[in-house]
Amino acid sequence: MRYLIEEEKKEALYYINKAKNIAKKSNCLKSKSSAVIVRNKNIIGIGYNSPPNDKALLECIKDKLPTNFKSDKTCCVHAEQRAILDALRGEKDLKNSRLYYIRLDLNNNIIKSGNPYCTICSKLSLDSGISEFVLYKKEGIALYDTYEYNDLSFKYIP
Numbered sequence: 001m002r003y004l005i006e007e008e009k010k011e012a013l014y015y016i017n018k019a020k021n022i023a024k025k026s027n028c029l030k031s032k033s034s035a036v037i038v039r040n041k042n043i044i045g046i047g048y049n050s051p052p053n054d055k056a057l058l059e060c061i062k063d064k065l066p067t068n069f070k071s072d073k074t075c076c077v078h079a080e081q082r083a084i085l086d087a088l089r090g091e092k093d094l095k096n097s098r099l100y101y102i103r104l105d106l107n108n109n110i111i112k113s114g115n116p117y118c119t120i121c122s123k124l125s126l127d128s129g130i131s132e133f134v135l136y137k138k139e140g141i142a143l144y145d146t147y148e149y150n151d152l153s154f155k156y157i158p
């Protein structure tokens, strides 16, 4: 992982700003996030988290699940999954692309990310060929190789 500086940081902020507007569309009751996939400076996929088919929910499923529920507890399709699906509608593979991920609070301000933890998205990103993953952390804009991102997600300790 390395933090982006100067021109690279400027470029990243451009896509992060795009992602911010996309995340506003989320109708999740818990959090709003988005992902933008970029290759050769072109946006090839976008996504925001929302329940499947964008169906608005009146209450979050997460709160009603038993504590020993085994699988992913979120009611939503993750933003990264959506962006990957979106990109693959137009592209054969996602090699040499970079995924930018952000999360917003309820006032649409960016919540700085912690360390990678979602193994669902890290595996899917790796499998679809995305080569780099960007998180907006409080220390700066962090660029990960997707292999590293997946490794770190499996090593995450809350």
Ligand SMILES: [Zn+2]
Pocket: 028, 029, 030, 031, 049, 050, 051, 074, 075, 076
């Ligand atoms: Zn949700």
Ligand SMILES: [Zn+2]
Pocket: 078, 080, 118, 119, 120, 121, 122
């Ligand atoms: Zn995820």
